[in-house]
Amino acid sequence: MLTLTLITLGLAFAAVAWTAVFLSARAYTTHRDRNHDKEINRMRPLALAVVEDEEAPDVSGLTRGEVDALATLIARYGRQLRGDARERLSAFFLNAGLVDRERRELRARNAWRRATAAFALGDMAAMSAVPDLLVALDDRDRAVRMAAARSLGLIGASEAADPIVESVTAARIPWLVGGQALLDIGPTAAPALRAAADDVASPARARAIELLGFVGDAADARSVLDALASESPDIRERGARAIGRLGARDAVVSLRRLLDDPVPAVAAAAASSLAALGDRAAVPDLVRLARDGAFEAARAAAAAAVAIDPRAVDEAARLPGAGAFLGEAADLAALR
Amino acid sequence: MSIFLDAWAMFVFVYFITLAISFMLFTTTAWVSLRRYERARHYSPAQEAFASPLTPGISVILPAYNEETGVVASVRSLLAAHYPSFEIVVVNDGSNDGTLARLQEAFDLVPVRFTLRETLQSQQVHQVYVGRTQPELVVVDKVNGGKSDALNAGLRVARHPLFAAIDADAVLDSDAFIEVARPFLDDPEVTVASGGVVRVSNGCTVVGGRVVHVGFPQDVLVAIQYVEYVRAFLVGRIPWSSLNALMIVSGAFGLFKREAVEAVGGYRVDNIGEDVDLVMRLHRAEREAGNAYAIKFVPHPVCWTEAPADLGSLGRQRRRWQRGLGQTTWRCRDMILRPKFGWLGMGTLPYFILYEFLSPAIALVGVVATVMWWLLGGLSVQFFILFLIASFLLGGLLTASAVSMDQLGGRQRLSNRDLAKALGYALTSSFAYPQVMQAFQLVAYVDLARRSTSWGEQRRRGIGTKTPDP
Numbered sequence: 093m094l095t096l097t098l099i100t101l102g103l104a105f106a107a108v109a110w111t112a113v114f115l116s117a118r119a120y121t122t123h124r125d126r127n128h129d130k131e132i133n134r135m136r137p138l139a140l141a142v143v144e145d146e147e148a149p150d151v152s153g154l155t156r157g158e159v160d161a162l163a164t165l166i167a168r169y170g171r172q173l174r175g176d177a178r179e180r181l182s183a184f185f186l187n188a189g190l191v192d193r194e195r196r197e198l199r200a201r202n203a204w205r206r207a208t209a210a211f212a213l214g215d216m217a218a219m220s221a222v223p224d225l226l227v228a229l230d231d232r233d234r235a236v237r238m239a240a241a242r243s244l245g246l247i248g249a250s251e252a253a254d255p256i257v258e259s260v261t262a263a264r265i266p267w268l269v270g271g272q273a274l275l276d277i278g279p280t281a282a283p284a285l286r287a288a289a290d291d292v293a294s295p296a297r298a299r300a301i302e303l304l305g306f307v308g309d310a311a312d313a314r315s316v317l318d319a320l321a322s323e324s325p326d327i328r329e330r331g332a333r334a335i336g337r338l339g340a341r342d343a344v345v346s347l348r349r350l351l352d353d354p355v356p357a358v359a360a361a362a363a364s365s366l367a368a369l370g371d372r373a374a375v376p377d378l379v380r381l382a383r384d385g386a387f388e389a390a391r392a393a394a395a396a397a398v399a400i401d402p403r404a405v406d407e408a409a410r411l412p413g414a415g416a417f418l419g420e421a422a423d424l425a426a427l428r
Numbered sequence: 429m430s431i432f433l434d435a436w437a438m439f440v441f442v443y444f445i446t447l448a449i450s451f452m453l454f455t456t457t458a459w460v461s462l463r464r465y466e467r468a469r470h471y472s473p474a475q476e477a478f479a480s481p482l483t484p485g486i487s488v489i490l491p492a493y494n495e496e497t498g499v500v501a502s503v504r505s506l507l508a509a510h511y512p513s514f515e516i517v518v519v520n521d522g523s524n525d526g527t528l529a530r531l532q533e534a535f536d537l538v539p540v541r542f543t544l545r546e547t548l549q550s551q552q553v554h555q556v557y558v559g560r561t562q563p564e565l566v567v568v569d570k571v572n573g574g575k576s577d578a579l580n581a582g583l584r585v586a587r588h589p590l591f592a593a594i595d596a597d598a599v600l601d602s603d604a605f606i607e608v609a610r611p612f613l614d615d616p617e618v619t620v621a622s623g624g625v626v627r628v629s630n631g632c633t634v635v636g637g638r639v640v641h642v643g644f645p646q647d648v649l650v651a652i653q654y655v656e657y658v659r660a661f662l663v664g665r666i667p668w669s670s671l672n673a674l675m676i677v678s679g680a681f682g683l684f685k686r687e688a689v690e691a692v693g694g695y696r697v698d699n700i701g702e703d704v705d706l707v708m709r710l711h712r713a714e715r716e717a718g719n720a721y722a723i724k725f726v727p728h729p730v731c732w733t734e735a736p737a738d739l740g741s742l743g744r745q746r747r748r749w750q751r752g753l754g755q756t757t758w759r760c761r762d763m764i765l766r767p768k769f770g771w772l773g774m775g776t777l778p779y780f781i782l783y784e785f786l787s788p789a790i791a792l793v794g795v796v797a798t799v800m801w802w803l804l805g806g807l808s809v810q811f812f813i814l815f816l817i818a819s820f821l822l823g824g825l826l827t828a829s830a831v832s833m834d835q836l837g838g839r840q841r842l843s844n845r846d847l848a849k850a851l852g853y854a855l856t857s858s859f860a861y862p863q864v865m866q867a868f869q870l871v872a873y874v875d876l877a878r879r880s881t882s883w884g885e886q887r888r889r890g891i892g893t894k895t896p897d898p
Contacts, residue, residue, distance in 0.1 A: 096814045103821035107855055110825060114832040118847070121836060171476070204467045211471035238614075239471045268613050272480045306481065387545050391587075409541075419541035427538060427563050 131161035139165035142184050143177055163190055167215030171246070182217035191218045198224050203233035210236055214243025222249045229255050229265075238269045245273025250280035257284045261296035271303050282308050289315045298326045305334025313340035320346050325355040332358060336365025344371045351377050351393070359385060360392035367396035375401050379408045382417040394421035402426075433806065436797045443790065444819065447783055451826045457667040459833055465727055466837055477606055477613050478512050484612065485513035485588035486605055486683065491578030492518055492596035496526040498734070499596050500534045505637025506594070507562060511605040515564045517582040518596070522551075522572025531567055536560040542585065548694040550581035575679070576695035576702040583694055586686060593703075595680040598626075599634055599732040607729035608683045611722060618722050620710055621684045623677030624729035625661045627840065628654045632732060639732050644846035649742060652861045653735040655854045659830035662727060669725035673771035675780060677723065679703030681731035688713075699759075701752015708760050711772050730840065743868040750872035753785050788866040789873070823858030830854070 139162055154162065163185065170181045185191050194216070197209030210228045213221040221243075228240035229252070241259065244252035253274060260270035274281040285307065288300035301319050304312050316338065319331030332350055335343045348371075350362035359381060366374040378400070381393035394417035398405040402425050409418035477483045488506055492499050499518070506516050520528045531537060542556035551573035559565035570581050579593055590612060592605065604624060611619040631645035631654075645651045668674045677684075679702060689695075692709045699705040707723060714721035736742040757764075757777065764781070766773040801807035831854045835841060842850055 093808070093811055093814075096811060096818060100814050100818040100821065103818055103825060107821055107825050107828070110828060110832070111851060111855070114828070114836075114851075118832075118835055122841075204464070204471075207468070207471045235468060235471065242472075242476070266614050266616060268477075268480070268482050268616055271482050272476070275481070387543070387547075391543060416541060416543040420543050423538075423540035424558065424563065427540075427558060427560060 127157070128161065131157055132165060134158070135162040135165055138162060139169065142166055142181065143169050143173065145180075159188065159190070163188075163212075163216075167212065170215050170217060178217050182219065185216035185218060186220065191216055191221055194218070195221050195224050198228055203231075203236055206231060207233065207235040207239045210239035210243055214239075214246035217247055219247060219249070222247060222251065225249070226252060226255055229259055234265070237265050241265050241270050241273045245276030248277055248280075250277055253277055253281040253284035254287075256281075257288050257296065257300065260299060261288065261294055263295075267296070267299045271299060274303050275306050277307075279307050279309070282312065286312060286315055289319070292322075298324065298330045301327060301334050302330040305330075305337035308334075308338055310338060310340055313338050313343055316340070317343055317346060320350060325353075325358050328353065328358045329355070329361045332361035332365050336368035339369065341369055341371075344369055344374065347371070348374050348377055351381050351389075356386040356389040359389035363389065363392040363396040367399040370400055372400055375404055379405065379418065382421070383413065383415045390415070390417045391420075394418050395424075398422055398425040429800070429804070430806070433797060433801055433804075436793070440790075440794060440797075443782075448822055450779065450783070451663070451822070454663050454667045455826055455829050457670065458663045458830070461666045461670055462662065462727055462833055462837060469728065472610075472614075477609070478510060480512070483512050483609070484590050484616070485515075486511060486609065487582070487586035487588040487591040487686070488514055488516045488594055488605075489579055489582030489586065489591055490516065490518045490594050490596045491521055491575045491582065492523065492527050493521040493572070493575070493578070494523045494525045494527060495596040496523070496530050497597075499527055500530050501634065501637050502594075502596055502598055503531070503535070503565065503637075505599045507565065508602065508637060509600065509605050510602045511609075513588070514605065515566060515587055517566045517568060517586055519568045519570065519578040519582045521570060521574070521578040521581075528567070528569055532557070535562060535565055535567075537565075537567055544581075544584040545690075547690050548580045548584050550577050550584060553581060553584075556585060574697055576697045576699070579702065580694040580697075583686065583689065589686055590683055591686045591689070592681070592683045593679060594731065595733055597734050598680050599629060599637060599639055600681070601730045601732075602638060604681070604729040604731060605683075608681070608726050610726055611724040612683070612685075615722060618720050619685070620688045620714060620721050620723055621677050621682060621707060622724040622726055623665070623674070623682045624726050624731055626657060626678050626680045626731050626733055627661075628657055628735040629732035630654075630735055630737065634732075642840040642842060644842055644849050645735075647737050649739065650735050650737050651849065651853050652857055653742075655827055655831055655850060655857055656861075657735075658834045659827045659854075661725075662833055663826070663830045665725040666727060668771075668776055669723075671771040671775065672722055673776040674723050674725055675707060675772070675776045676704040677707050677725075678731075680733050681729070684710075699752065699755045700748055701756050704752055705756045705759070708756055708763075711769070712760070712763065715769055715772075727837075739864075743871075746865050746868040747872040747875055750785070750788075750869040751875050753780065754872065754876045757781050757785060788869040791863070791866050792870060820856075820858040823862070824855040827857045828854040 135158055166181055166184065170178060194209040194212045197205055200206050210225060213225060225240045225244050228236055231237050237259065241256050244256065256270050256273050259265045260267045274285065282304065285300045285304045288294050288296050289304055291297060301316055304316060313335065316331050316334045319327050322328050332347060335347060344366065347362045347366050351359050353359045363378055363381065366378065375397050378393045378397035382390050382397060385393060398421040405418055406422045408414055409422045490502065503516060503518060518531060536559065537557035538560045539555050540558050544553060551571040553568055553570045555569045557567040566585060568581050568585060583591065608622050608624045611622040628645060628650060629639065630647065630650045631643035632639045633641035633643065645654055665674060682703065688710060692713050695702045696705050710723060736745055757780065760777060763769045763773045764777045798807065828851055831850050835847060
């Protein structure tokens, strides 16, 4: 009875204490957020000046909070900017000492601080921090590695392409993050992707082929063409998609052959790429696949055929035994 | 008799202590995980996924049965979703009100020839429509078959590799899809499903299909549900998600890999808890195949839904949920306490059976035992009252903790006045309300025994206070 009484009193006290602590914490966070919002609003004109003006404004008189608010705003704008404007931002962060501050944070004990720093360096377009970010690609914490990869991509560090491909291959960062970083690096990432695409033993081969489709050029069609004969359906599928993105018209014959692939996803990818290449000669094969193929392949083939030759599909859809896919594709195309 | 009562007393003691410890553990885990998650959002902005050509497309499936009041607002909010590639598939499940007519009027629907995947089955589809100026809107008109059947019909026409199952009366935040897709972006090979938070929209202001002001419900019944939802989602899901042992991705707002769901045969039409049933079958399939997989809860993306405002509708809802839980746990009985199924089998299932499904029965036995004690003169009234107060306080404290966690995260910040009300309801939420819900859940046992499949109807008032015309 005594124990229960004490427990009950303890709980009642805890309820009151908790409410008091929470309300204090909430008052503090509300006050902090309001101040932050005010600082953001005050710094907005200055941030725009940094972005738009040739000459960087003087920030030496700003408080730490104001500098952080300014940096937050500029970083937000900076994600969308390229060229001279981005270089101005980069210079601003460097001269304000913020790059050095974040580089020091990359050695922090807490993983979230290292990740935040790795992330911020990308927003700052901090070229000087590339070696530090390359080291961060091997951090023991996954979030830090992801933030580092993302920032290396945003900075456009071509020397990061090989390490990022290795990280994706070893599954140390998700391929979507690594892949987007490589896309951000752009055509200079192509050699690293080519090497992975040509390496038949690489577990990242399929992804490398897919990404080559985005950043490669017509010369990469050869690496990708070889992929169309791979035993792996995943590689064949991604290879087919990449061909369409590369605009490799020489590959249409190989793509048409893939329309008969036993794996519907591969045939569907081939169909989509034939549409991207505008191969009119493929229309009869696409119509045939739309009529006779498995669901995903037939749907993709119908959509591809109507994209290349809507009239032919409309006529084919009226014929007996045409099936439903051609009609569906024709109706959807008519709405566009 | 006294042996029974003594044994019962010991059981109740152990039950209460283990439940209290579990709640405190969950609450602590939720605090730590939520704080980590909020920090991580600073260095992994989902917004960048919006601009990436690698971000997978989503087919958003809305089953709609007699939803004329809110379906247009829901669809409008979804069409404005901030996501690079998606389609909306509304499945009109044989409504006998103006659901289809409202959609046709609002979106100028055009009938099209259509194809259906044969890997899944559904009731007959009469017609498929597409928005004349919004081809990303697809409306499937079919014979009534229930929510699961409607979802399956939506899957039969869906085009994208991921699909989201959304309730027709739901309103989503603009960044909800980007946020709930985060696990798929971070771990695309492994993630099979992810779910967001469902919150009560009663009391909120909705303009143009978006919640522009978060308000606290005025109605007592709805206000209690508000705090209940906060606790259930933040404290009830985060810990299990961290163990990859999440038993449910809410039917109101979940994102799935379409291929994985097709592989398990889609939604089961003979289980009223279609959401929990699907997730359990996904767990089973992935574990039995030996795959590395993940089913995740994401605490940020919010789906707003109208909570029942009358006791009748609420009771029917809770009976339905209890039936669904019962059916699913029965079907998964071979997974219970099996190490092969990891924390799901060793933790989640036993927990939900003991502390959720059986709690009404245990409570009922407790009432009977208390009366018998009193009749036999063995009940210390003071002790009994103290015990009740202690349990109410503990429950209230943990609910208040969940509300605090939610508010300190700053996502849907209430005004000071509303916050005071929310805390008041949180601290008193263990008194009367859970007992009334348990009474409804007891009736669900009878439903289960009778194999009732009735969904029941919820009286809806329509979300929000103003939705201007386009």
